Amino acid sequence: MSPWAWAELRAQEPLRALWLALAAAFLLALLLQLAPSGLLPGCALFQDLIRYGKTKLGAPPRPAVCRAFDVPKRYFSHFYVISVLWNGFLLWFLVQSLFLGSPLPHWLHGLLRILGAAQFQGGELALSAFLVLVSLWLHSLRRLFECLYVSVFSNAMIHVVQYCFGLVYYILVGLTVLSQVPMDGRNGVVIHCNHRIPFGDWFEYVSSPNYLAELMIYISMAVTFGFHNVTWWLVVTYVFFSQALCAFLSHKFYKSKFVSYPKHRKAFLPFLF
Numbered sequence: 001m002s003p004w005a006w007a008e009l010r011a012q013e014p015l016r017a018l019w020l021a022l023a024a025a026f027l028l029a030l031l032l033q034l035a036p037s038g039l040l041p042g043c044a045l046f047q048d049l050i051r052y053g054k055t056k057l058g059a060p061p062r063p064a065v066c067r068a069f070d071v072p073k074r075y076f077s078h079f080y081v082i083s084v085l086w087n088g089f090l091l092w093f094l095v096q097s098l099f100l101g102s103p104l105p106h107w108l109h110g111l112l113r114i115l116g117a118a119q120f121q122g123g124e125l126a127l128s129a130f131l132v133l134v135s136l137w138l139h140s141l142r143r144l145f146e147c148l149y150v151s152v153f154s155n156a157m158i159h160v161v162q163y164c165f166g167l168v169y170y171i172l173v174g175l176t177v178l179s180q181v182p183m184d185g186r187n188g189v190v191i192h193c194n195h196r197i198p199f200g201d202w203f204e205y206v207s208s209p210n211y212l213a214e215l216m217i218y219i220s221m222a223v224t225f226g227f228h229n230v231t232w233w234l235v236v237t238y239v240f241f242s243q244a245l246c247a248f249l250s251h252k253f254y255k256s257k258f259v260s261y262p263k264h265r266k267a268f269l270p271f272l273f
């Protein structure tokens, strides 16, 4: 490995280590779910931390102490409020820096260096990072709109740790994108809040096409980064395992709740998993 490539790898270590650790944690959680039920950790806290929303209903009975940390799942909208504001703010600074030549604020520059901003790549990465940040911002805006005007949330819950993770997640994703820049329908009528078997389009192939679409969004951002950005592929790996876990738990939930659940339907990847 050339000295430059080695130096770049080391400079990116904190963020890469973080995404690698998150990907590994979700891979482990997924493998534990796939293991025979006798090997599954019975610990209520573990189940509480990996399940949220409707998949909590498929878990063993939850002690009162666990329920004390419940937060309504409709608070998902807070993640996207934070993301639209924070990533809009980062986008603003990036536009100023790329197109008007203004330096990033000292505190942001310092933070990016601590996190391991790229320092040895070509200038074309700055444009890729700009496009990815615009996509992330638009994606968050779309999700916020969806949470406020389309999704109909039941009384589903998430754990307060998952809630805090969701808040920090979009801050970290935005910083990860910026660190790649070289330095120097609610309109319908609500009939009920039950979870039913979804049909049509991609639902014919997988139980959770929304999680698959989320993965594809992050892969498209990897394409925008030119395929070879290791840090972003670690983010994609994390998204893959976290969404695979959610999809697997949803799939199990549907199969346990509906005897007529389509047998050919996979959890996450059409025809495969």
Ligand SMILES: NC(=O)c1ccc[n+]([C@@H]2O[C@H](COP(=O)([O-])OP(=O)(O)OC[C@H]3O[C@@H](n4cnc5c(N)ncnc54)[C@H](OP(=O)(O)O)[C@@H]3O)[C@@H](O)[C@H]2O)c1
Pocket: 053, 054, 073, 076, 151, 152, 153, 154, 155, 156, 169, 194, 195, 196, 197, 198, 210, 211, 212, 214, 239, 242, 243, 246
């Ligand atoms: N990047 C990440 O790390 C990350 C992490 C988590 C989620 N996400 C993304 O955020 C988006 C939303 O995630 P989510 O976990 O909230 O998705 P979800 O469980 O499919 O819920 C989306 C909406 O559909 C409702 N719903 C779910 N299953 C239903 C069914 N069988 N029948 C009727 N309504 C149903 C939910 O109501 P209830 O809430 O009442 O169940 C909610 O209003 C996804 O696109 C996901 O990819 C991203």
